[in-house]
Amino acid sequence: MRMQDIARRLGISAMTVSRALKSDSSVAPATRAAVLKAIEELGYVPNQIAGSLSSSRSGFAAILVPSLNNPHFSETVLALGSALQDRNMQLLIGNTDYDRRKEAELIRAFLARKPEAIILTSDGHDPRILPMLAKARIPVVEIWDLPARPIQHVVGFSNQRAMRGLINALIGQGYSRITYLGEADDADTRGASRRLGYCEAMAAAGLAPRLCSIGRPPATMSDGERGLDTVLAAYPDTELVACVSDPLAFGVIAACQRRGWAVPGRMAVSGFGDFEIARIAVPAITTVQIDAAGIGREAGAIISEAFSARRDASPAAIIRAVPALPCLRASTAMAR
Amino acid sequence: MRMQDIARRLGISAMTVSRALKSDSSVAPATRAAVLKAIEELGYVPNQIAGSLSSSRSGFAAILVPSLNNPHFSETVLALGSALQDRNMQLLIGNTDYDRRKEAELIRAFLARKPEAIILTSDGHDPRILPMLAKARIPVVEIWDLPARPIQHVVGFSNQRAMRGLINALIGQGYSRITYLGEADDADTRGASRRLGYCEAMAAAGLAPRLCSIGRPPATMSDGERGLDTVLAAYPDTELVACVSDPLAFGVIAACQRRGWAVPGRMAVSGFGDFEIARIAVPAITTVQIDAAGIGREAGAIISEAFSARRDASPAAIIRAVPALPCLRASTAMAR
DNA sequence: AACCCGTATGTTATCGATAACATCGTAGGC
């Protein structure tokens, strides 16, 4: 069924049907009502593929996240989705699985569908995506970090500074034998930034860095047991395990509890991200608070701005920082 | 940039470029190589919108999940995605947020883009989607339950039977004052099925059902504290809280631990779904094991079959059950 | 040598909505 069919049925032209479906165009109220009624009755669904081809507006933006199974990304996605809905745009989600190659493939696949904006996590990209994105001439927003060489717009926070702030706070509490447990990251990833922040904080306090890794990202709860083994093998005198993320921290805490070790009495543990589990777990987990939904909202706002200012030939890159603050909880409470 | 531009540059026709990009069509190897080289050099990305319009193959399937923030759905999505990749199809994800109206809107929006298949969670749908889906004439797969009146294909398990099996097992362990803590579901949802299974098992054992609710889905860890309050207010003598899902169970356990109550000593708790947290938490959580990735794989297989058998005028609905077995763990261990 | 067939390629029409332009009628201003 096409617009023609609706139009013929009402004795009008397809163009009028098309206009009746766009709220901003001038159609007599009676005509519009008749069109909408006919569409409803016939169960007609416009072919957006044809519409997109003709109007060269695809009506969607694409977001690529490294993992769907991450409450933060889903919050960001949700917030971004509803921000875009206000502009009548759909959000398509792609899952890169922390894999640059997969990310590049997804970008190519998405670009073929002509998205009107694209949102990436700033996690180190395949260099080949840069010319592709440049050619697409659409707003690109990197989220969840402040990359050294942004592609275009950015909404995030410095993972490095955030982790440095957390470690500083923990050193301030009196901890010194702090071991970092993270992922085997390539350079330029958010995990690598956090590790760097840890190293800086330790160095600033005159402490030697103590680094351990659980393998390739993402770090999950299930890595806690092996992570704790690794930490203890390398640094048996560890008094605090600073984890790259909350789920890993929870896993480490569970591993301690399985050994009958009190947390934080025998071993303190910190995370990153303020996932739901960090608040609910017993003990509650010391972490870095991030406004994941805020990142999504801001990204949506930037895209909106970019659309409004499209006439402008040289769109200035917008770099917007969101807060990321240490949040000390029971899992690192010092005995009095 | 269009195929024309590539073609002109090589002194060939656009059609040959098009063919060179489809692996199955006959093009001289030298020509194909030249085309691919030119495309690479120019960074040309084919316009799939035009391609879809002309070939009436959109090259994607749509999946609607109630929540992204759920490890199970992301596993299913992942598995389905890679199953479809083998057929050179992309998977677009929509988030219904446990909202029928939102689901219906998303379906309409997706159908406008002409997906080649659509996958839904069987959670009770807006009745208006049925004619829409029927008109689309594409494979529809409902996953994660065995609905009484399937739309078309189904891959799932009986949430009702699974919960009944778990409660039976717990009754077999010696529990009798089992209180169910779930969501305020509409009929036909998976949560409602589980509640029904609980009631059946209790009735079969001659026990009165003890039902509590935390409000509208999804139940999260954060609902544990209030959930426990609700349970204790209604049934103070409860010895086991049977939760609608693992995250809620974890929240209830944490709430118990905050009160200094031993789990399972003072209060036993069970979940549903075998989320990662159920294995890692201390104590490990009794639950129902489900092969989430298997559901995705099976759904992919069904879609593949449906495509192959498309010539067949009356595609028989495929109903495929996956296992869902009780898994008893420390959180409901009886004292000896 | 005539014929056939298959491979490689070109040409034309088409998918369905919409942009851009054209047209018609009428209300309101002078």
Place this chain on the structure above:
DNA sequence: GCCTACGATGTTATCGATAACATACGGGTT
């Protein structure tokens, strides 16, 4: 009463790839 302007609608061309059909060429078969 005439002209203008705008509101409502129609007509035509277009977006870019591809299906369907057409063509050209070369090698093998008889």
